[in-house]
Amino acid sequence: xxxxxxxxxxxxYTSQNMLGMMGLxxxxxxxxxxxxxGLGADGLTALNLAIPFYNFIQGAGLxxxxxxxTKFSILRGRGREExxxxxxxxxxxLAVLVSxxxxxxxxxxxxxxxxxxxxxxxxxxxxxxxxxxxLTFAPAFLLNNVTLCFVRNDGAPRLAMAAxxxxxxxxxxxxxxxIFPCGMGMFGAVFATGLAPVISLVILSxxxxxxxxxxxxxxxxxxxxxxxxxxxxxxxISELSSGLVLVLFNFIILDLAGNLGVxxxxxxxxxxxxxxxxxxxxGQGIQPLVSSAWxxxxxxxxxxxxxxALIAAFVLAALVYAGSVxxxxxxxxxxxxxxxxxxxxxxxxxxxxxFLAFFFAGFNIVTAVxxxxxxxxxxxxxxxxxRGFVLIVPLALLMSRLLGMDGVWLSAPVTxxxxxxxxxxLLRWSRGKVQTAP
Numbered sequence: 001x002x003x004x005x006x007x008x009x010x011x012x013y014t015s016q017n018m019l020g021m022m023g024l025x026x027x028x029x030x031x032x033x034x035x036x037x038g039l040g041a042d043g044l045t046a047l048n049l050a051i052p053f054y055n056f057i058q059g060a061g062l063x064x065x066x067x068x069x070t071k072f073s074i075l076r077g078r079g080r081e082e083x084x085x086x087x088x089x090x091x092x093x094l095a096v097l098v099s100x101x102x103x104x105x106x107x108x109x110x111x112x113x114x115x116x117x118x119x120x121x122x123x124x125x126x127x128x129x130x131x132x133x134x135l136t137f138a139p140a141f142l143l144n145n146v147t148l149c150f151v152r153n154d155g156a157p158r159l160a161m162a163a164x165x166x167x168x169x170x171x172x173x174x175x176x177x178x179i180f181p182c183g184m185g186m187f188g189a190v191f192a193t194g195l196a197p198v199i200s201l202v203i204l205s206x207x208x209x210x211x212x213x214x215x216x217x218x219x220x221x222x223x224x225x226x227x228x229x230x231x232x233x234x235x236x237i238s239e240l241s242s243g244l245v246l247v248l249f250n251f252i253i254l255d256l257a258g259n260l261g262v263x264x265x266x267x268x269x270x271x272x273x274x275x276x277x278x279x280x281x282x283g284q285g286i287q288p289l290v291s292s293a294w295x296x297x298x299x300x301x302x303x304x305x306x307x308x309a310l311i312a313a314f315v316l317a318a319l320v321y322a323g324s325v326x327x328x329x330x331x332x333x334x335x336x337x338x339x340x341x342x343x344x345x346x347x348x349x350x351x352x353x354x355f356l357a358f359f360f361a362g363f364n365i366v367t368a369v370x371x372x373x374x375x376x377x378x379x380x381x382x383x384x385x386x387r388g389f390v391l392i393v394p395l396a397l398l399m400s401r402l403l404g405m406d407g408v409w410l411s412a413p414v415t416x417x418x419x420x421x422x423x424x425x426l427l428r429w430s431r432g433k434v435q436t437a438p
Contacts, residue, residue: 004288006301010308014285016157020148020195021281022274028174032270033190034333036214039126039186041263041343044335046186046265047431048127049117052246053102053131054193055273057138060098061145067232069149070291070373077295088150088213090225098137107134117255120247125376126186131201133187135300136399137194144197147204153288154213158206220347230377234368235385238280241388244411248393252400252408257346261405264346268354268409269337275320279362281307282316284368290373306370311361323356324351343435346405353409360385360416367423371430379426387419 035043066090075084105113110132111124119127144167152160171192178188207213246269253261286309293301324331332347333339364387371380392415399407399414 003304006304007308009289010286010305013157013289014153014309014312016161017152017285018278018281020161021277023165023168023285026246028161029169029270030175031193032266034265035176035180035189037337040338041125041260041340042122042286044175044187044263045259046119046123046129047126047189048246048262049119049250050112050134051124051132051266051270052242055239055246056243057102057134057141057173058145059236060102061095061142061228061397062093062149062234062239062280063232064098064142064296065232066235066287066369066372067091067228067230068146069153070231070287071228072150073153073287073288073291074098074295074375077292085214090292091146091150091228092143094225094228095127096139099142102135102138106132106342110135118250123259127185130190133190133194137197140194140197140201144200147201150213151204151207151285153286153291155408156207157285157288159207160339163200163203167196167198168201171196183303191425230381231372232373233237233330233350233377234380235280237285237381237384237388237395238276238365238368241384241392242276245392245396248396249348249408252396253405256400256408257342260340260343261346262330264343264350265408267332267343267377268350271324271331271351272354272357275316275358275363276361278316279313279358279365280311281394282362283366285309287369287373290370294374302370306366307369308364309366311412313366314359317358317362321355324355328352347404353406354412356410356413357416360413360420364416364419364423367427371426376430379430381428383419383423386422387415391418393417 031047032044035047039046068087072084072087075081075087110128113131114124114127117127121124144163148163150159151163172194174195175189178184178192182188184191249265249269250262253265257264286305289305290302293299293305328351329344329350331351332344335344336347364383368380368383371377371383392411395415396408396411399411401407403410
């Protein structure tokens, strides 16, 4: 494929998917803004305690969706259409089954979960409400993620973008209506969030009239399911780690700076998740192109797309970091309704230090997806697990002891930098070992 054609497809898929992911990430940013205005610092604290479970749900959906869609595109590239359609069916079945792991605890144990997460007083009740409603909507979130990935890989990135944006904008509008005119408080905020994937699925349903992507009768064979899960593991760990890091940082910051510290971290973390969603969108955008090229045996095309993605990731990181440093005060002020000086100081400092991680996070996220697309799931898993668990947990505990809040903020960029170094070594090691599969 010529470079001009590769660039055209790259910009088509990545721009639309990044825009859609930015809209999708606004689920939580809209909640952060409206809850801060309607419920104050207690509402922000409750949101930040509960929000890791949103990441867990998203991670499970992306694992099944990205893993299944990657296998789907590779099989199509090799002309094995029937098997590809079977992967789609299996992904839908798995999404329904996995969603029950969220629904049952949410319905039965939301108050106990709120207690375990550190919720007390007014914060406890709001956290339990958010968890109960969010987890009840888990089937919609998982099915939406799976369907989005397959529709994008079935040649309809624009529809996938429209569905993500449609769901996100509906969430923003409903957030305002439910919290302010209707006075529904925390329940209104999370109910609006839960309706968003339902609206997205309605938009996506138009794709199935074309009959190019059709559920087929397919069993849940262990080998196929295992391959799919491994290919989707980098996406799972990326989201799962965001949730676990939020939980870990919440406990550390509660000890260092109390509820106001957690509220300040909530502002920083939720903006951070929006930018990480752009990097995730970039990775998801190149996935259909790299997977298809790999399936056809065009390794050069796959690597060219990957290089374009790395350039885009660096440019995005530089622009976002420059903007966050220059506009830190007004950005935080938007979420600091009560004008609390302590919250303002904590969050502004956090933006400037925590966001240094962007310069390495984009590279790591895109590289993990690239490895998965080349069926090198172990390398993708290693990159994801290093940044998600292995490095961030001990570094956060150690650096917070040594440097206080600055140590909390700096643990993220140090983790991403060390992971990026490992990813470069893996890339160099694998360069001469990759052989296109038949």
